[in-house]
Amino acid sequence: MIRGKTLRGIAAALAAVFVISLAAPASAADSLLLSILLPGLGQAQDGHYAKASVFGSAALISWTGLFATQLNYSRTVDRYENQKRNYLAYQDQLENGQTVYIGDINDTYTAMSNAYNQAEDDEKVRNIFIGALIVTYGLNIADILLTGEDTGEVDRAPSAPSTSLEWRGGGLHLVRTIRF
Amino acid sequence: MHFSRSTHRLSFRAAALALPILLLGVAGCPKQEDFPVALDLDVPPTPFNFVISNAGTNYTFAWEVSDPAAVDHYLVYLLGGGLAPNEVIIETALTSVTYDVGFSLAGLQFAVSAVSAQGVEGEWTVRAAQ
Numbered sequence: 023m024i025r026g027k028t029l030r031g032i033a034a035a036l037a038a039v040f041v042i043s044l045a046a047p048a049s050a051a052d053s054l055l056l057s058i059l060l061p062g063l064g065q066a067q068d069g070h071y072a073k074a075s076v077f078g079s080a081a082l083i084s085w086t087g088l089f090a091t092q093l094n095y096s097r098t099v100d101r102y103e104n105q106k107r108n109y110l111a112y113q114d115q116l117e118n119g120q121t122v123y124i125g126d127i128n129d130t131y132t133a134m135s136n137a138y139n140q141a142e143d144d145e146k147v148r149n150i151f152i153g154a155l156i157v158t159y160g161l162n163i164a165d166i167l168l169t170g171e172d173t174g175e176v177d178r179a180p181s182a183p184s185t186s187l188e189w190r191g192g193g194l195h196l197v198r199t200i201r202f
Numbered sequence: 203m204h205f206s207r208s209t210h211r212l213s214f215r216a217a218a219l220a221l222p223i224l225l226l227g228v229a230g231c232p233k234q235e236d237f238p239v240a241l242d243l244d245v246p247p248t249p250f251n252f253v254i255s256n257a258g259t260n261y262t263f264a265w266e267v268s269d270p271a272a273v274d275h276y277l278v279y280l281l282g283g284g285l286a287p288n289e290v291i292i293e294t295a296l297t298s299v300t301y302d303v304g305f306s307l308a309g310l311q312f313a314v315s316a317v318s319a320q321g322v323e324g325e326w327t328v329r330a331a332q
Contacts, residue, residue, distance in 0.1 A: 106238055113241050116321045121277075123315075123323045124245055131240065138237050 054166050061162035065169075073165065080158045088151040095144040102141050105134035246273045246316035246324040249297075254331045259306050261331065264298040265314050274319040281311040281328065288313070308332070 057064030062078030065071075109130045112122050184199045249265040256262070263278055278292035280303065292301050303310070313326040 103235075106235075109241070110238060119321060121317055121321050121323050124243070124325060127241070127243065127322070135237075 054163070057162050057166045058159075061158050064162070064166045068166075068169070070169065073169075077158065077162045077165070081155070081162070084151055084155040084158055088148065088155060091144065091148040091151055095141065095148045098137060098141040098144045102134065102137035105130060105137050109134050243322050244272065244318040244320040245322055246318040248325040249276065249314045249316055249327045252312075252314050252327045252329045254312055254329055256303075256306060256331055259304055260300055260302050261312070262298070262300045263292070263312065263314065265327065266297060267316055270297070272318060273316040275317050277315050277317060277323065279313040279315075279326070281313055283311060 053064035053067050055064075056067055057077075060078065061081040062074040062076070064074075065077060066074035109127070112127050112130070115122050186197050186199070188195050188197050247268045249267050252263070252265040254261060254263055265276075267273055275293055275295045276297070277290050278294070278299070278301070279288050280291045281288050291303070292299055308331070310331045311328060312331065313328045315323050315326045317323045
């Protein structure tokens with residue numbers, strides 16, 4: 023089972039990867055890798071800062087939500103496992119000839135049921151953030167693959183060559199100017 | 203995008219590596235196991251018509267149950283009422299018993315419960331002595 027300490031370790035590793043990726047040399051090929059590490063980084067490298075902030079924000083919110091709900095879910099699962107252990111222990115006590123009050127058994131069963139239902143609810147909330155993360159990563163990678171690098175150049179409509187008459191060297195010349 | 207074929211291959215290889223790692227992370231998350239089936243318990247009936255009478259410090263307790271065959275024995279408690287812990291004073295297979303409590307006090311509270319052969323103690327019936 024993954025516990026809170028492991029999740030914090032994964033978060034630290036992701037943060038380290040994030041820092042390393044910022045220090046990595048920029049190249050077109052890095053955009054996809056950066057976006058896989060954290061959505062928005064690839065777009066930022068390509069100069070699409072608006073999209074980068076949208077994807078980055080979505081990813082950060084999704085990751086933060088996922089870690090928070092995962093920790094909450096882990097705690098509820100632990101509570102359920104403890105109650106379940108207590109409940110099943112009554113069977114051992116009865117088999118060992120001990121007397122067990124039915125009220126205690128019923129209370130433990132109720133607590134176990136409540137913890138199980140809470141775990142089911144917490145899992146659903148956690149899965150919403152997993153879905154959000156998958157959608158964010160999917161859209162982000164699709165965007166990186168379908169969009170090119172922003173070089174800062176502006177496309178201009180080709181202007182028609184201008185034609186003029188100029189007096190040169192004692193003669194009238196028809197001059198046609200073509201710009202590149 | 204101006205990727206060469208080799209950088210394309212590198213990027214997709216990285217993606218192919220990263221996605222299983224993410225999936226492993228999700229799959230490794232804790233999951234509540236299947237809900238355990240309820241224990242198979244023989245719950246004894248709850249005693250009723252619990253009557254307490256006393257002569258000095260001797261108290262006589264009598265009660266009835268709906269299904270005596272489902273009962274192995276009975277427990278009679280002297281309740282502490284929050285001042286002292288509840289105490290089992292009698293363990294008997296009979297439905298009527300006399301016991302010397304050692305003192306007499308109006309309003310003393312007693313409880314009786316049945317215990318099945320499996321060892322499950324049923325609900326208590328509580329009564330105060332007159």
